[in-house]
Amino acid sequence: MRVLITYFFCIFSLSVLAQNSKTTNYSDFTGAIGSSQGTVSVDYFHLWKFGRSGKVEVGLGGRFTSYFGTSQYYSSAPADLAGDKRKSDSILVQAPQVNALNIAINLGYRILPKFGVGFSIxxxxxxxxxxxxGSYVNGNQGQAVSAKPTSFNVLLVGDNDRGTLNSEFYMRYFIKEKFAIKLAYQYLFTEYTTENKVQQLPEANDRFRNKSSLFSLGITKQF
Known part of the structure; x- marks a missing residue:
């Protein structure tokens, strides 16, 4: 509940500060690839421009991310387990596939009329x-498991995060007034919840997370 209140307060504060600011909108279609894994994502952001020249762009939007992979390891997700290798166990998911729809935050800076950089999460x-x-991995032991994507996603910082969350550092070059090519480094959390709490020590756990680093290429339409 405190997290939701914080998010709503940030949204309200941003809207108040931006009442007299100019706005712009961006939509991206992006493909990313990593080690035996990849993503396709579509997003839309409404941004407020700040500063005398309006080069600073801050706003909110939505992003749909579809993740797919082959033979990916997922480690214990709760923060008190993830931060200590002695406490963390893993599951090996044979063909992970997760579809996530999230509210997202964007911060950008238009360095030149045709070139900009930014971060979204x-x-x-x-x-x-x-x-x-998949298989639950505990030392040399293993057992068959079944798991589904964790249904609720929320940004809580670091290993406190829950669910599937996408973030990216990006550069855009506008080849036309309203169209740009985007290059980005994507950092993605995907999370699975097993049917049973397969990990029992040092505490019972059914949530497991994969952290992916991917390079992406996309196209942007400005509205």
Whole structure:
């Protein structure tokens, strides 16, 4: 509840500060690739321009991310387990596939009329996906498990995060007035919840997370 209140307060504060600011809108279609994994994402952001020249762009939007991979390891997700390798166990998911729809935050800077940089991060939303088979890994032991994407996504900073959250550092070059090419480094959390709490020590746990680093290429339409 405190997290939701904080998000709503930030949204309200931003809207008050931006009442006299100019606005712009961006939509991106992006594909990313990493080690035996990749994503396709579509987003839309409403941004307020700040500063005398309006080069600073801050705003909110929505992003849909579809993740797919092959033989990916997911480690214990709760913060008190993830921060200590002695406490963390893993599951190996054979064919992970997660679809996430999130409210996202964007901060950008238009360095030149045709060139800009920025950062965006998912904040709150939900995930969907089918049940996947895998193996619970504990030392040399292993057992078959079934897991589904964690349904609720929320940004809580670092290992306190929950669910599937996408973030990216990007550069845009406008080849036309309203169209740009985007290059980005994408950092993605995906999370699965097992049917049972397969990890029992040092505490019972059913949430497991994969952290992916991907390079992406996309196109941008400015409205």
């Amino acid at each position: 998912d904040a709150l939303g939900f995930s969907l996906g089918g049940s996947q088979s």
